Amino acid sequence: MTATVEQIQADLLKLLEEARRGEEVVITQQGQPIAKLTGLPPTPNRQAWLAKLARLRQRVATGKTGLTVEQILDEDRGD
Secondary structure, eight states, X not given: OEEEHXXXXXXXXXXHHHHHTTOOEEEEETTEEEEEEOXXXXXXXXXXXXXXXXXXXXXXXXXXXXXXXXXXXXXHHHO
């Protein structure tokens, strides 16, 4: 979709809704493209992401345990 600066000023809320739905709005001035209005990807659900990460960790776990990064750094600092 293409919109002029004048259209942007008059219909900003409508064009923002178009961008939110995935439409790309190219803004023109005197017939030349000067900017692009696009939507942002949806924000991931933190709890769902953490649950997915926990499942991945279970699936790829080797069963081996060792020192944590913090423990290794603490040992190095003690020297």
